[in-house]
Amino acid sequence: MALPPLIADLRRRLGPKNVVHAPSELAVYDCDAFTVDRHRPDAVVFPHSTAQVVAAVETCSKHEVPIISRGSGTGLAGGCTPTKGGVVVMLTRMNHILELSLPDRLAVVEAGVPNIQLARHLAGTGYQYAPDPSSQGASTLGGNVATNAGGPHTLKDGVTVHHVLGIEAVLADGSILQVGPVEDPAVLDLQAVLCGSEGTLGIITKVWLRLTRAAENHRALRAAFTSVDDATATVSRIIAAGIIPAAMELMDRGILGAVEEAFHFGFPPDAGAILIIELDGPAVGLEEKQRQMVELCRSNGACEVLEAQTAKERETLWKCRKLSVGAVGRLSNSYMIQDGVVPRTRLPHILRRIAEIARHHQVRIVNVAHAGDGNVHPILLFDERDRDEVRRALAAGRELLDECIACGGSVTAEHGIGIEKIEFMERLFAPADLRAMRRLREAFDPHGRMNPGKLLPA
Amino acid sequence: MALPPLIADLRRRLGPKNVVHAPSELAVYDCDAFTVDRHRPDAVVFPHSTAQVVAAVETCSKHEVPIISRGSGTGLAGGCTPTKGGVVVMLTRMNHILELSLPDRLAVVEAGVPNIQLARHLAGTGYQYAPDPSSQGASTLGGNVATNAGGPHTLKDGVTVHHVLGIEAVLADGSILQVGPVEDPAVLDLQAVLCGSEGTLGIITKVWLRLTRAAENHRALRAAFTSVDDATATVSRIIAAGIIPAAMELMDRGILGAVEEAFHFGFPPDAGAILIIELDGPAVGLEEKQRQMVELCRSNGACEVLEAQTAKERETLWKCRKLSVGAVGRLSNSYMIQDGVVPRTRLPHILRRIAEIARHHQVRIVNVAHAGDGNVHPILLFDERDRDEVRRALAAGRELLDECIACGGSVTAEHGIGIEKIEFMERLFAPADLRAMRRLREAFDPHGRMNPGKLLPA
Numbered sequence: 001m002a003l004p005p006l007i008a009d010l011r012r013r014l015g016p017k018n019v020v021h022a023p024s025e026l027a028v029y030d031c032d033a034f035t036v037d038r039h040r041p042d043a044v045v046f047p048h049s050t051a052q053v054v055a056a057v058e059t060c061s062k063h064e065v066p067i068i069s070r071g072s073g074t075g076l077a078g079g080c081t082p083t084k085g086g087v088v089v090m091l092t093r094m095n096h097i098l099e100l101s102l103p104d105r106l107a108v109v110e111a112g113v114p115n116i117q118l119a120r121h122l123a124g125t126g127y128q129y130a131p132d133p134s135s136q137g138a139s140t141l142g143g144n145v146a147t148n149a150g151g152p153h154t155l156k157d158g159v160t161v162h163h164v165l166g167i168e169a170v171l172a173d174g175s176i177l178q179v180g181p182v183e184d185p186a187v188l189d190l191q192a193v194l195c196g197s198e199g200t201l202g203i204i205t206k207v208w209l210r211l212t213r214a215a216e217n218h219r220a221l222r223a224a225f226t227s228v229d230d231a232t233a234t235v236s237r238i239i240a241a242g243i244i245p246a247a248m249e250l251m252d253r254g255i256l257g258a259v260e261e262a263f264h265f266g267f268p269p270d271a272g273a274i275l276i277i278e279l280d281g282p283a284v285g286l287e288e289k290q291r292q293m294v295e296l297c298r299s300n301g302a303c304e305v306l307e308a309q310t311a312k313e314r315e316t317l318w319k320c321r322k323l324s325v326g327a328v329g330r331l332s333n334s335y336m337i338q339d340g341v342v343p344r345t346r347l348p349h350i351l352r353r354i355a356e357i358a359r360h361h362q363v364r365i366v367n368v369a370h371a372g373d374g375n376v377h378p379i380l381l382f383d384e385r386d387r388d389e390v391r392r393a394l395a396a397g398r399e400l401l402d403e404c405i406a407c408g409g410s411v412t413a414e415h416g417i418g419i420e421k422i423e424f425m426e427r428l429f430a431p432a433d434l435r436a437m438r439r440l441r442e443a444f445d446p447h448g449r450m451n452p453g454k455l456l457p458a
Numbered sequence: 459m460a461l462p463p464l465i466a467d468l469r470r471r472l473g474p475k476n477v478v479h480a481p482s483e484l485a486v487y488d489c490d491a492f493t494v495d496r497h498r499p500d501a502v503v504f505p506h507s508t509a510q511v512v513a514a515v516e517t518c519s520k521h522e523v524p525i526i527s528r529g530s531g532t533g534l535a536g537g538c539t540p541t542k543g544g545v546v547v548m549l550t551r552m553n554h555i556l557e558l559s560l561p562d563r564l565a566v567v568e569a570g571v572p573n574i575q576l577a578r579h580l581a582g583t584g585y586q587y588a589p590d591p592s593s594q595g596a597s598t599l600g601g602n603v604a605t606n607a608g609g610p611h612t613l614k615d616g617v618t619v620h621h622v623l624g625i626e627a628v629l630a631d632g633s634i635l636q637v638g639p640v641e642d643p644a645v646l647d648l649q650a651v652l653c654g655s656e657g658t659l660g661i662i663t664k665v666w667l668r669l670t671r672a673a674e675n676h677r678a679l680r681a682a683f684t685s686v687d688d689a690t691a692t693v694s695r696i697i698a699a700g701i702i703p704a705a706m707e708l709m710d711r712g713i714l715g716a717v718e719e720a721f722h723f724g725f726p727p728d729a730g731a732i733l734i735i736e737l738d739g740p741a742v743g744l745e746e747k748q749r750q751m752v753e754l755c756r757s758n759g760a761c762e763v764l765e766a767q768t769a770k771e772r773e774t775l776w777k778c779r780k781l782s783v784g785a786v787g788r789l790s791n792s793y794m795i796q797d798g799v800v801p802r803t804r805l806p807h808i809l810r811r812i813a814e815i816a817r818h819h820q821v822r823i824v825n826v827a828h829a830g831d832g833n834v835h836p837i838l839l840f841d842e843r844d845r846d847e848v849r850r851a852l853a854a855g856r857e858l859l860d861e862c863i864a865c866g867g868s869v870t871a872e873h874g875i876g877i878e879k880i881e882f883m884e885r886l887f888a889p890a891d892l893r894a895m896r897r898l899r900e901a902f903d904p905h906g907r908m909n910p911g912k913l914l915p916a
Contacts, residue, residue, distance in 0.1 A: 103698045103803050126700060148647075161647070162620070175890035181866075187875055187883075187913065188659075188895045189606075189619070192650025201646075213700045240561045242584060242671045284742040345561050408639075417645055425645075432633035436902065437646045443901035444894065455645065 006063045007043055010087065013055035018093075020044040029070070029088045034078035034420050041068065041082040046090045050205040053089060053170045057203065060087050060449060061174065068451050069199040071112060071143030074135040076337060077418030079147060079198045083453045089203055091142050098206070102127055105211040106165065106181065111142025111204050118209070128214040130157035133414070134322075142204045148196030150414030152247045152321075155372035156280075157212070159414065161195035166208030169194055169201070172445040181208035193440065198416055199451040201444040215246065215280030219290045220314040222306040223297035224271040228252050228355075228367075230301035231273035232347040235371045238277075238296055239344055243289060245372060247278040249321050252351070254366030255379070258327040265320045268304050275371065276321050278314075324368055325379070331366070332381035334390075338397055342409035344374045353403045354378050361396035363389070375413035376404075402427070417455045425457050464521045465501055468545065471513035476551075478502040487528065487546045492536035492878050499526065499540040504548045508626065508634060508663040511547060515661065516632045518545050518907060526909050527657040529570060529601030532593040534795060535876030537605060537656045541911045547661055549600050556664070560585055563669040564623065564639065569600025569662050576667075586672040588615035591872070592780075600662045606654030608872030610705040610779075613830035614738075615670070617872065619653040624666030627652055627659070630903040639666035651898065656874055657909040659902040673704065673738030677748045678772040680764040681755035682729040686710050686813075686825075688759035689731035690805040693829045696735075696754055697802055701747060703830060705736040707779050710809070712824030713837070716785040723778045726762050733829065734779050736772075782826050783837070789824065790839035792848075796855055800867035802832045811861045812836050819854035821847070833871035834862075860885070875913045883915050 003011070003021075010019045020026065021043045030038040042065060047053045060067040066086030073080060082088055094110035097118060101107075102125060107118060115136045118129050133139055133151040143149075145167065150159045157163075166180020167190075179191045194201055225231040231250055238245065251259070252273045260267050267274065275297070279289050294305050308314035328335050342350045351367065354376070358365040364381040378400060382393040401411040401424055411417075411424040425434060438456055442448075461469070461479075468477045478484065479501045488496040500523060505511045518525040524544030531538060540546055552568035555576060559565075560583060565576060573594045576587050591597055591609040601607075603625065608617040615621075624638025625648075637649045652659055683689040689708055696703065709717070710731045718725050725732060733755070737747050752763050766772035786793050800808045809825065812834070816823040822839040836858060840851040859869040859882055869875075869882040883892060896914055900906075 103694060104801055105697075161650075171890070171894065175893065176888075177890050177894050178888060179891065187870075187887075188655055188898055189650040189653060190891075190894055190898070192619075192647040193898075196645060196647055213702075236561065239563075244671075282743040282746075284746065285740040288740075288742065343562055429645075430634075430636060432629070432635050433637065433648075435633070436629065436635050436648055439901035440646055440648070440651075440898055443897035 006059070006065060009059045009062065010043055010045055010056065013059050014045050014047060014052050018046045018048070018052070020046070029082070031081045032073040032075040032078060034076055034081065034418060037078055037081060037083070037419055039081055039083045039085065041088040042085050044088040044090055046093050048093050050168065050170065050176060053203055053205050054174050054176065056087060056089050057170050057172065058174045061172070064447070064449070066449050066452050067203070069146065069203040071140030071146070072114065072138045074139045075143070075147060075418060076339065076415040077412070077420040079416050079418035079454060081419060083419060091140060091205070094205065097121055102211065107209045107211055108206065109141050109209065110206055111140060113141050115139055115141055115144055122211065126214055127211040129209050130163055130212050131160045141207055141209065145195055145207050146198055146204055147416040150370070150375070152249060152370055154370060154375070154414070155248055156244050156246045161192055163210045164191060164195055164207060165210050167191055167194050167204055168206035169204045171202045172447065172450050177202060196416070198418065198455050200441055200455050201450065217280060217283045217286055218246070218314060219279045219286050220308040220317045221277050221290065221294065222317050223275045223277065223302040224268045224304040225273050225275070225302055226270055227272040228351050229348050231275050232351055232371065234275065234297055234300040234302070235347055236345050237300055238293065239372065241292070241296060243293065245277050245293070246280040247276070248372030249276040250274070250367070250369040250371035251321065251324060252367040254364070255324050255328070255368055258331045258366065259320055259324050262327045262330055263320065263323060270303070276317055321368070328366065328379055328381070332364070332383065334382050334384040336380045336382070336393060336397060338378045338380065338400060339375070339412050339415040340378070340401055340404035340409060341373070341375045341413035342404050342407040346407040346409065347371060347374055350376055350403060350407055354400055357396050357399050357403070361392045361399070363393050363396040365396065370413070373413070374409065419454060422455070422457055464517070464523060467517045467520065468501055468503055468514065471517050472503050472505060472510050476504045476506070476510070478504070487540070489539045490531040490533040490536060492534055492539065492876060495536055495539060495541070495877060497539055497541045497543065499546040500543050502546040502548055504551050506551050508628065511628045511661055511663050512632050512634065514545060514547050515628050515630065519630070519632065522905070522907070524907050524910050525661070527604065527661040529598030529604070530572065530596045532597045533601070533605060533876060534797065534873040535870070535878040537874050537876035537912060539877060541877060549598060549663070552663065555579055560669065565667045565669055566664065567599050567667065568664055569598060571599050573597055573599055573602055580669065584672055585669040587667050588621055588670050589618045599665055599667065603653055603665050604656055604662055605874040608828070608833070610707060610828055612828060612833070612872070613706055614702050614704045619650055621668045622649060622653055622665060623668050625649055625652050625662055626664035627662045629660045630905065630908050635660060654874070656876065656913050658899055658913050659908065675738060675741045675744055676704070676772060677737045677744050678766040678775045679735050679748065679752065680775050681733045681735065681760040682726045682762040683731050683733070683760055684728055685730040686809050687806050689733050690809055690829065692733065692755055692758040692760070693805055694803050695758055696751065697830070699750070699754060701750065703735050703751070704738040705734070706830030707734040708732070708825070708827040708829035709779065709782060710825040712822070713782050713786070713826055716789045716824065717778055717782050720785045720788055721778065721781060728761070734775055779826070786824065786837055786839070790822070790841065792840050792842040794838045794840075794851060794855060796836045796838065796858060797833070797870050797873040798836070798859055798862035798867060799831070799833045799871035800862050800865040804865040804867065805829060805832055808834055808861060808865055812858055815854050815857050815861070819850045819857070821851050821854040823854065828871070831871070832867065877912060880913070880915055
């Protein structure tokens with residue numbers, strides 16, 4: 001049987017080994033970690049070079065089919081789900097660290113390099129690439145840039161865009177765009193637009209990343225509070241006191257119960273919430289900062305403050321946060337991790353509202369949060385076999401995101417829009433704002449072939 | 459005599475008091491600090507509100523004339539010169555600080571608020587708006603955003619875009635765009651594109667700015683070196699040692715001579731260059747850092763290191779840098795401050811090349827530099843009555859910017875493109891890059907009326 005012309009052309013341009021089109025193999029690429037919406041692509045290609053990405057773009061253009069870029073598929077919002085079919089471009093074989101220059105504090109990497117690979121490469125040099133999304137072990141640096149990924153250290157270090165010095169991307173017309181790697185030339189900043197564009201403006205093939213000095217010393221502490229309110233108020237007061245911890249994570253009673261049951265960390269039984277706070281910097285100033293931090297926690301109602309005295313104790317403190325999402329499986333067979341952000345001072349309010357919304361929809365919601373930057377991750381628990389429960393969970397999810405918008409926040413801090421959040425865009429942005437974004441997108445992709453159906457409502 | 463229809467309409471829409479059209483009054487607006495190219499506008503308007511800016515845009519659209527936004531006119535590249543006539547929109551009467559929230563670390567200001575006004579407002583609160591361009595005393599925050607201004611503290615604190623949380627702008631079609639003020643929603647980042655767009659995408663009317671904690675302690679030192687080479691090598695080594703000073707400024711023998719003659723700071727007579735280095739942070743770590751810094755300067759050939767022991771001494775150290783450009787008037791009746799940037803490790807090379815270029819073109823060039831971020835400001839001296847000298851100065855300026863490009867740098871770090879640097883864009887960016895920027899610009903301004911002739915070559 002003759003191959004469809006699209007497949008034949010892809011095989012001719014990229015080599016047969018680099019093209020997958022058997023239906024059974026395509027199933028793997030029908031969604032990312034947003035598993036409730038699946039669509040199979042027509043083909044998946046595995047380019048080894050920017051030139052091969054150009055070939056894929058040109059072939060899709062010729063056959064007038066969508067082209068969707070994908071890294072490790074760890075996204076939570078369906079950003080790389082091929083909702084309209086077409087060709088998925090897997091960037092995972094473009095996985096070379098091309099250059100490391102510590103004097104210039106620069107790393108040049110292909111888009112498919114996993115974040116952890118760069119971290120391991122830098123271990124022991126005294127330098128780091130700061131953004132460490134929770135998916136770090138799998139997610140690619142190109143994917144981190146395309147979604148402008150955050151993570152627990154966003155509070156101190158910012159998100160991905162703050163650490164990108166340059167981007168190479170293949171545009172819809174097959175041309176290769178290079179912006180940077182010089183910092184901040186005062187011209188139209190295509191770099192920041194590409195960060196977080198989720199493959200709608202171009203396929204990112206190479207990135208120049210800023211390296212920063214790794215902190216020499218860390219201090220971590222765990223503060224338990226009887227109420228979530230006390231914990232969130234403490235977060236506000238710490239920031240207002242002018243201390244920016246490296247990270248400040250919150251877990252509420254619901255998630256603590258699951259973690260305690262699974263791993264026995266010994267949380268105080270009456271803890272309504274805990275904060276895990278990490279400080280870093282030069283040794284001399286740290287002791288004093290830590291003392292202040294403990295003081296602030298206690299004066300705001302902490303019923304227990306545990307200070308890690310050793311690196312091992314610090315690791316244990318972090319473990320209870322890092323294992324928390326895994327522990328949710330003990331509570332429910334299905335769950336949905338939401339991603340909302342509010343101004344820090346609205347944290348107490350949003351967590352109270354989440355509790356009300358949970359009661360109102362009769363949905364169990366437990367909370368983890370990158371509290372320091374106002375980024376909440378309510379986890380909605382449901383049984384996917386119970387249609388009414390699924391409906392109630394989805395309704396509760398929508399309502400809590402609406403509440404984030406009402407607080408002057410947003411429906412995504414770090415997971416992106418993808419297909420999951422697209423319905424919120426019209427509530428989040430005024431018509432003039434969406435029009436400007438649409439015009440920008442059309443300027444890059446006049447035929448609407450780069451990851452169509454994502455990011456902006458039709 | 460009846461007024462021209464454009465003027466009549468502007469007076470009707472904005473009020474007669476807010477429209478200037480007498481030729482004698484228009485002369486003031488025929489250039490910014492790039493004085494070698496002057497063009498008179500047809501009218502100048504002084505809106506007091508975003509609604510009045512909309513009225514100005516709509517009127518210009520109706521009459522099909524260019525519209526050029528302007529703050530205090532301190533730009534060095536002709537960014538607000540009305541090269542094709544049209545209407546200049548002066549934003550200096552939109553000068554209200556609308557909101558200050560220290561807990562949210564946020565300031566909301568109208569575009570015409572001078573940078574210094576916000577700085578004075580924040581004095582004593584423990585917070586600051588970090589970007590402090592040298593023009594700070596006059597330049598407006600809207601202008602700082604439109605040019606993505608830098609300054610001496612760029613090294614540690616980044617440029618304007620790193621401190622902008624939201625922007626309101628009036629677009630070419632009269633619609634009001636608001637991006638932000640929530641940090642980093644993962645969507646198309648129009649904010650960063652507007653920063654540095656020099657009025658070509660829209661007229662910035664209001665900005666939300668990030669406040670940061672002001673450093674509690676400062677240390678400053680002045681290190682003199684017999685050669686520029688030793689000074690630039692020291693800069694590289696300080697950064698490589700993992701110390702990021704708050705600022706690290708370089709002055710060469712040429713500028714030192716002028717400053718010494720005018721103000722008698724007592725530089726060592728054999729100094730080929732000096733570095734002014736500022737450190738800030740918590741008191742406890744500072745002593746040690748300063749000791750390390752002095753050690754690094756000495757081991758890299760410093761012939762004198764002067765440490766400021768008091769706030770007054772620190773002020774004196776800075777004074778010699780701040781007065782330097784003013785002192786240039788003693789050397790020459792005309793001069794041109796160039797603005798180039800190179801990777802830090804190329805600093806020794808670029809300063810050697812600048813000296814060669816000066817010799818080759820028989821032009822006197824003296825240097826100041828934000829050395830820590832590779833930003834050189836060679837000052838070319840000439841007599842504007844001597845045509846051959848002017849020609850040679852312009853040729854030398856072009857050659858040294860070419861050299862910055864050849865080093866992997868750029869022709870502007872902080873002064874923008876305007877009209878002055880437009881000819882370099884084709885050397886700086888590949889055709890695909892310029893095409894993408896042009897498409898983006900056309901998406902915002904299809905009729906080419908927002909500050910035409912700037913930023914991108916035709």
